[in-house]
């Protein structure tokens with residue numbers, strides 16, 4: 001009886017691990033290109049409002065530790081880096097380093113009203 005329970009628990013654990021790793025691989029393929037340094041050497045503010053970001057493109061250098069802050073002058077918004085699990089809300093910041101050059105699409109991830117779906121921009125890492 002006891003061994004059956006253990007076997008069941010073991011099987012469930014394996015299934016859970018498989019499910020989590022499969023999920024991680026499909027929804028966050030670019031997380032590996034971004035790391036979270038402890039200290040920033042550069043600051044970037046993404047200014048949001050109803051319903052746009054203040055720039056279409058934000059430029060950062062590859063490997064640079066950038067403190068990215070999201071500020072909002074109207075409405076409550078957030079930034080999500082597409083294809084990653086990284087999000088930053090209004091009035092919050094995160095120190096990130098983009099370790100691979102390229103274009104990272106960002107969009108507002110908080111349902112903020114009628115213009116929400118237009119709130120898109122790019123972080124260009126060079």
Ligand SMILES: [Cu+2]
Nearest residue numbers: 108110112116
């Ligand atoms: Cu929004």
